[in-house]
């Protein structure tokens with residue numbers, strides 16, 4: 001079984017002491033590719049360094065909505081420069097976050113638009129973070145879809161069926177984290193089980209959101225199989241079948257050749 005962890009944060013402090021061991025553990029658990037994503041200019045730079053150092057690691061570069069206010073002059077230009085690197089497979093994470101309220105919504109929108117424009121310019125997909133901003137994100141996407149179908153993914157999808165449908169209609173993909181395995185998320189599993197198979201990915205968002213049975217612990221790419229099993233069950237498929245589908249989807253989307 002070959003898996004792709006389509007979203008994690010390997011450059012974070014949580015992995016500072018053992019990143020090589022974490023990647024080895026992922027490989028041992030069938031994770032053939034790991035997509036590590038930046039949250040600001042420095043984190044994006046570190047993500048690219050990890051992708052240069054480890055053959056199974058690919059990078060995504062951008063400025064997370066919660067870090068847009070902290071961005072200083074020149075940071076966006078760093079992201080633009082890094083984005084053309086051959087090991088960079090997408091831009092992000094971008095989007096809107098009204099939960100933490102770390103940055104004014106207008107500034108978040110400005111950066112979201114920059115990522116959308118960069119994505120189209122480079123022909124590389126974009127990765128969306130959406131927290132308590134479902135309507136606002138869809139409004140932004142609806143404006144961008146005027147330029148053509150969207151080549152993006154809603155990362156850590158946990159919104160409504162209606163939201164999923166609207167995103168899919170615009171060409172988006174949806175990616176699921178360990179939240180899919182949480183006992184109380186019966187509704188989310190029902191939604192996931194009704195989605196078209198060719199638009200789905202699995203991810204960890206490590207070091208956050210560890211799936212059952214590791215809930216509350218540090219998450220890592222090796223655990224992505226637990227989310228995969230949940231998604232397979234929701235569709236009445238075997239884990240092997242779901243692995244083949246989601247891995248093919250992720251490789252096509254990010255342009256990864258395993």
Ligand SMILES: [Zn+2]
Nearest residue numbers: 007037093205
């Ligand atoms: Zn993330």
